Each structure stands twice: as C-alpha cells, then as structure tokens.
Amino acid sequence: MKALVFAAGKGERMRPLTDHTPKPLLPVRGKPLIAWHLERLAAAGVRDVVVNIAWLADCFEPALGDGSRWGLRLHYSREGAEPLETGGGMLQAMPLLGDAPFLAVNGDIFCDCDFAALPREPHGLAHLVMVDNPGHNPRGDFALDAEGRLHADGAARLTFAGIGVYRPALLANWRDVIGPAPGADESPPRFKLAPLLRAAMARGEVDGRHHRGEWTDVGTPERLAALG
Numbered sequence: 001m002k003a004l005v006f007a008a009g010k011g012e013r014m015r016p017l018t019d020h021t022p023k024p025l026l027p028v029r030g031k032p033l034i035a036w037h038l039e040r041l042a043a044a045g046v047r048d049v050v051v052n053i054a055w056l057a058d059c060f061e062p063a064l065g066d067g068s069r070w071g072l073r074l075h076y077s078r079e080g081a082e083p084l085e086t087g088g089g090m091l092q093a094m095p096l097l098g099d100a101p102f103l104a105v106n107g108d109i110f111c112d113c114d115f116a117a118l119p120r121e122p123h124g125l126a127h128l129v130m131v132d133n134p135g136h137n138p139r140g141d142f143a144l145d146a147e148g149r150l151h152a153d154g155a156a157r158l159t160f161a162g163i164g165v166y167r168p169a170l171l172a173n174w175r176d177v178i179g180p181a182p183g184a185d186e187s188p189p190r191f192k193l194a195p196l197l198r199a200a201m202a203r204g205e206v207d208g209r210h211h212r213g214e215w216t217d218v219g220t221p222e223r224l225a226a227l228g
Helices: 033-043 057-064 085-097 174-178 194-202 221-226
Strands: 002-006 048-053 073-078 102-106 109-111 126-131 142-144 157-166 206-210 215-217
Touching (some): 033 102, 057 073, 085 174, 142 206, 174 194
C-alpha cells in the first residue's frame, strides 16, 4: 500500500511560525510533525509515500530527503504557488499513487493511530478514522452508525481525524459532484474532498472507525504548544 501525506497548506493560523517553516515541518516532541507520520507509515509496512507540497515547497526535500532514513521512498507532488485543496491535491498525486487503494493522512495532525490496523482495502470507496469532537469543532463532521457506516448527517456526529483509506474511484466523477465550484475549472483543478465523501456516503460507500486515542489538529500555536 502507498500513502499520501497532505502537506501543501499555507498554515495561515499558525503565523508567524509558518512564515518560514511549513506547518508539517514544525517540531513536535523533538522531531518534525510529519516525521511522526512517516515513522508510523513505515511501521505499518508502507514503502512509498507521496508528499504533496505547495507553500514553502523547497523546505521539504532538504528536511526529509528521499525517505530512506525511515525505510521509505518519498515522492513529492508539487502543486505550484497555490495549494489545490484536499481533493485537487489528491487528484494531482494520483499518477504517483497508482490504481490501488492508498492511505492518506493530513500532515498537520498529531495522532497515535496504528496505521497497520486500518484495512488495506475499504469495503466501499473510503474508510475514515473518526475522533471525539474537539472544542474547536463541537458539532463534528460525519455521523458513524452502529454498523460502522458514515453519514453526512446524524445525531452521533464525530470529527474526521484526517486519516483515511481511499480507492482511486472516489475521484472518478469528481467534476459532476463538485460542479462549478471556485477553482474547479483551473488547471490543475482546485477543490475539496469533502463533497466527494458526502456523495459517496449518500450511496452507502463510506465506512469508518472511532479512534479513542491521542489526536490533535495542530492548527494554532496554542495547540502546538500544548503537545509539549
């Protein structure tokens, strides 16, 4: 299985820390935030990892190299000056990811999720890791039912952890789902992944699990400092 680490964002809420350092390269407990992901991916048996980059893109390769220190092969998907959002970034990275299901993780989270415990292939189009709602997202994102299926709406809503296993087919008809959204007609296109996930949920093609371990959306200097 290959993996994608989303690392292209500008980290605007993290400024001034991200004026010169991309958020995934900020130090957490003695190492760059993204290094925690790379270690866990390697431990799960992943060997090829695509890192999508845009903001301060030239900082990544000097910091991470070719991935050999983790037993990985790193491939960089350059998006240009403007990040392509999660959907556009995933689409841009597909030539490097191939035709098989892959694991994707947000580069700006800290989580002790065991990647090896995730399915190598989702039952449908995606399998998402969900967590308890943090204070900055009290209403959650999606509802997880008793059978493990995810729904766009529902009473027991949880927060998407930014970790999932996806089939490339999730992106097959992205233009029909996204419609005339801003950025969708640019080249390369820029769009969010969430509308595609909601459309797949409506067809019963997304399931998930509730992770009850450590998780932080490292979105502000305060949350970064709280990790120690």
